[in-house]
Amino acid sequence: MSDRPDLKQALGRLLGPATPEIGCDECFERLDQYVELELAGQDPDAVIPGLRPHLDGCPACREEHESLRALVGGEQAL
């Protein structure tokens, strides 16, 4: 059954993450720290548990995480 990526993806969107997650407001509060830990090669999920599952479950927060990571990561690469 796991070889049906479209079905798995659609089910995942419907049912959300299986692990505990934080909400959108707390995700925004902690996103800057999470991104800097990621870019520093540290383990952000150990410091901010629940943020990664939220990114899995919330497309809007996921997009903003990707943008912040790209913007800050791009600056650091200069």
Place this chain on the structure above:
Amino acid sequence: MESAAAPITHAGPATARPLDDESRDWLRSLRATGGEREAAIARLHALLLRAARFEVARRRPTLPHLRGNELDEIALEAADDALMSVLARLDDFRGASRFTTWVYKFALLEAAVKLRRRAWQGREVPLEPESWSLFASATLEPDEQAEQSELLAVLQAAIGEVLTAHQRRVLVGLALNGVPIDVLAERLNTSRGALYKTLHDARRKLRAHLEHSGLALETWLGEEER
């Protein structure tokens, strides 16, 4: 796998660390008076505008109907709104990241929200199931087809029976029909956080119901690999 009853959790307080020199300079100049503060605000606005334009550029391919000057206006509005938010929340900055990283997220958020709303301007927001085809796979063996049909039947019945009318509309709009959460929040006159809480509660109820009905969710979702 965690229980389907896992609530929205809290990550705990942000751990403050000593401010780096640049962040300390930003705070000092933004809390100064007169010309020093005005100059700092102008520098901050320029920083926010750069971040807003970065977001606009990333999303531009998905907004072919918007002209360059309209996108510039959106970036400027986003920077203006982010500036107000940052100045109002300056005391919330605890130094968990660099100051510039902290302020960027405000500009990215404002730009992203405005662009999502602009993309859906004038469009009807579908809150009834109309996309079950997302789940259908055309290349299945007969026994797999039967399994999938059973899954879809259980899912559709659960959505109709287990959720409240509000939970059903939010789940279907966001998770099935792909309506952006900021767009739905605006149409329903609520906040992103409140809407996500509703989505989260609906997902928990649905997941618990499906597990209780004996459906091997972890197999369908591949969660046994976590």
